[in-house]
Amino acid sequence: MEKKNQFSIVIPTLNESRNIGKLIKKINNVLKTHIYEIIVVDDNSEDGTKKILEKINLRKKNFSFYIRNKKKDLSQSLIFGIKKTNYQNIIIMDGDLQHDPKYLNKIINIFYKKKLDILVCTRNFKIRSGLSRIRYLASILLIFIINFLLGKKLSDPMSGFFIFKKKIYFKNKKKIYGRGFKLLLDLVYSTKKRLKIFEYIIKFKRRKNDKSKMNLKVIFHIIIAIINIFYQNFKIKN
Secondary structure: OOOOOEEEEEEEEOOOOOOHHHHHHHHHHHOOOOEEEEEEEEOOOOOOHHHHHHHHHHHOOOEEEEEOOOOOOHHHHHHHHHHHOOOOEEEEOOOOOOOOHHHHHHHHHHHHHOOOOEEEEEOOOOOOOOOOHHHHHHHHHHHHHHHHHHOOOOOOOOOOOEEEEHHHHHHHOOOOOOOOOOHHHHHHHOOOOOOOEEEEEOOOOOOOOOOOOOOHHHHHHHHHHHHHHHHHHHHHHO
């Protein structure tokens, strides 16, 4: 049986050569009492990210990385990484330093203490910390639409920083849309089982050396994911 302090951290990357080394170092510095592994899945970056990952791989025994040569897709990278994990509890976080590793010990302890299915790190949307004005307004609008159409389960169903039990994915993988940029949305709404979810408010950092990933492609995939959830719910009822 797996001990409670064992977990896998899955990080998707795309052109994060200036960030990923710093992130891995910060993670290792804050996690001293846990057994963990870090899995990076890179979407075939063109900025030298692979070379940095190779150097880290030579130094760290609990580190591994994979290069996806298929069509770039964040959710697909995460699903690929989930399938490679050795532990049953998984942390998802971005590789651009927006998700501060200083919160890891706190959220891990809460996750185990409360016996949660999912813990979501969410921003305080009462303030515009770490977001451009356009992305801030777009996020609020999309969250309102999701909660209105699907029912409110989270104040931020589009967060990219969360912990969850791996079995949630494997029990519902046939229902999951699994593409785009918002895997949490898929995981939360793909199951009819009542999940024990807790939201922990953190301060998101500004993206380092990177532009916002919020664009029409992201919105398109969110819309398709919502349609897929409606379709899956219709199939269950009929």
